[in-house]
Amino acid sequence: DIFAYNIRAIDSDMQTVESAKRGFVAGMADLVDLREVNEDGIPELLNFKVKVTGFVSAPTQSFGSQATYTALYSFFDAVGIILFENDERMRADMGDEVIVYGDVDQYNGLTQLEVDSTIVVSPGAGVPEAYPIFLSDFVNDFEASEFFEGALLEIEDLTISSSTFGTWGTGDATFQVTDDEGVTEIDLRIAEETGLWDVVPEAPSGAFTLTAVLGQYDDEFPYTEGYQLLPVAINGVYITSVDGEAVSYTHL
Numbered sequence: 717d718i719f720a721y722n723i724r725a726i727d728s729d730m731q732t733v734e735s736a737k738r739g740f741v742a743g744m745a746d747l748v749d750l751r752e753v754n755e756d757g758i759p760e761l762l763n764f765k766v767k768v769t770g771f772v773s774a775p776t777q778s779f780g781s782q783a784t785y786t787a788l789y790s791f792f793d794a795v796g797i798i799l800f801e802n803d804e805r806m807r808a809d810m811g812d813e814v815i816v817y818g819d820v821d822q823y824n825g826l827t828q829l830e831v832d833s834t835i836v837v838s839p840g841a842g843v844p845e846a847y848p849i850f851l852s853d854f855v856n857d858f859e860a861s862e863f864f865e866g867a868l869l870e871i872e873d874l875t876i877s878s879s880t881f882g883t884w885g886t887g888d889a890t891f892q893v894t895d896d897e898g899v900t901e902i903d904l905r906i907a908e909e910t911g912l913w914d915v916v917p918e919a920p921s922g923a924f925t926l927t928a929v930l931g932q933y934d935d936e937f938p939y940t941e942g943y944q945l946l947p948v949a950i951n952g953v954y955i956t957s958v959d960g961e962a963v964s965y966t967h968l
Contacts, residue, residue, distance in 0.1 A: 717741070717742045717743070718739060718740075718741050718742075718761075718764075719739050719740055719741075719742065720737055720738070720739035720764075722737055722738070723738075737762075737763065738763045738764065739761075739763075739764045739765075740764055740765040740766070741761070741764060741765070741766045741767070743767070744767055744768065744769060745761075745766040745767060745768050746768075746793075747768055747770060747788070747790050747793060747795045747796065747797055748793055748795050749761065750766065750768065750797050750820060750827065750829070751795055751797070751827065751862060751863055751865070751866070753827065753862050755938070756937065756938035756939065756940070757825055757858070757862065757934070757938050757939030757940045758822065758939065759820050759822055759827045761820045762820055762821070762822060763819060763820065763821075764819065764820050765817070765818070765819055765832075766817075766818065766819075766820060766829070767815060767816070767817050768788065768797070768815070768816055768829070769813070769814065769815045769816070769837070770788040770789050770790050770796070770813070770814065770816075771788070771789050771790075771811065771812070771813050771814070771841060771842065771843075771844045772786055772787070772788065772789075772808045772809060772810055772811060772812045772814060773786075773787045773788065773789035773796060773810070773843075773844040773868040773929065773948065774786055774787035774810070774868070774929045774946070774948045775810055775948070775949065776807070776909075777907065777909040777910050777911065777949075778907065778910060778928075778929060778946045778947060778948050778949075779907065779931075779946060780888065780907035780908075780909060785798055785799060785800055785801070785828075786798075786799045786801065786807060786808070787799060787866055787868070787929045787948075788814070788816060788829070788866070789844045789866075789867060789868045794847040794864075794867055795863065795864075795866070795867055796865075796866035796867040796868060796929065797827060797828065797829050797866040798826060798827070798828040798829070798865075798866050798929070798931065799816060799818075799828065799829050799831050800821065800823070800828045800829065800830045800831065801831045801834075802830070802831070803831075807834070808834055808836050809839070809840070810843060811840050811841060811842055811843040811844070812836050812837075812838065812839050812840065812841060813836070813837045813838040813841035813842075814834050814835060814836050814837060815834070815835040815837055816829060816831055816833075816834050816835075817831070817832045817833045817834075818830050818831040818832045818833075819832070822939070824932070824933050824934055824935045824939070824942070825932045825933065825934035825935075825939030825940075825941075825942055826865070826931060826932040826933065827862075827865060827866070844868050845868075846868045846869055846870035846927045846948075847864075847867060847868060847869050847870065848869075848870045848871075848872070849864070849869050849870070849871060850871070850895060850896075850900075851871060851894065851895050851896065851900040851901070851902055852895075852896060852899070852900045854930070854943075855900045855901070855902050855943070856900070858940045861930070861932075861943045864930050865930050865931070865932055865943065866929065866930065866931075867929065867930055868927065868928075868929055868948060869927070869928055869929070869930055869945075870925065870926070870927050871895055871925070871926050871928070871945070872895065872923070872925045873895045873923045873925070874893045874894070874895050874904075874923060874924050874925070874926055875893065875894055875895075875897075875920070875922065875923050875924075876891050876892070876893055876904075876919055876920070877891075877892045877893065877894050877898055877901055878891065878892045879891050879892075880892060880903065884913075884918065884919035885913045885917050885918060885919070886908075886913065887908050888905075888906065888907050888908050889905075889906050890903050890904065890905045890906070890944070891903070891904045891906075891919075892904070893926075893945070902943060902944065902945060903943075903944040903945065904926070904928070904944070904945045904947070905931070905944045905945065905946055906947055907946075910947050910949070911949075912947055926945065926947060927947070927948050927949075928945040928946055928947050928948055929945075929946045929948050930943060930944075930945060930946075931943070931944050931945075931946045932944065
């Protein structure tokens with residue numbers, strides 16, 4: 717059950733001030749419910765307190781040097797959410813099954829859960845299996861992009877179509893990638909901290925397979941654009957193949 721409330725204050729001159737809608741979800745919330753947004757990309761449960769369960773599916777390195785993020789993923793629904801953790805003690809390890817308490821929040825369009833506390837139910841329960849998908853399944857489709865935001869995805873046959881920031885092999889960088897010869901494109905944002913440059917120091921000349929979490933950075937209302945792929949290492953491997961050949965690498 718979902719419970720919502722507003723706080724309204726009235727002074728002696730009958731001037732009214734009303735708070736934003738807040739509330740809580742009784743019992744265990746479903747990650748699918750946390751993915752619901754309105755037509756402007758604002759979460760329907762914004763500022764609501766929730767309790768959710770899932771598997772940690774991304775290390776902090778996927779989000780960059782200032783990251784206090786991980787991701788939570790459901791095996792069963794192919795949905796996830798980004799976790800924002802102010803306290804390092806709240807973090808769990810990749811593959812841990814956890815219960816997380818927190819508030820539904822948003823940052824530059826990205827729906828996230830601001831964590832109050834984390835309980836590790838089963839340490840090392842299993843690294844989540846990425847959901848295989850084509851870019852055309854969600855790119856340029858707002859509703860589909862919101863559904864898969866925070867989810868762990870595997871995309872095959874990616875090629876780099878252009879560079880929008882930085883250079884492959886050094887620092888932070890962003891590239892446009894496609895899996896259908898340029899018909900559908902999306903940003904691939906690579907943080908130096910991922911260590912991906914160590915496994916693939918030179919940009920692939922051909923197609924590659926990537927495991928990534930779908931993120932978003934859109935600093936202008938409405939929050940319906942700016943989706944980007946953030947590489948995630950599964951068993952230490954970010955890119956599972958380059959030019960049709962398997963890549964073997966352990967970084968984390």
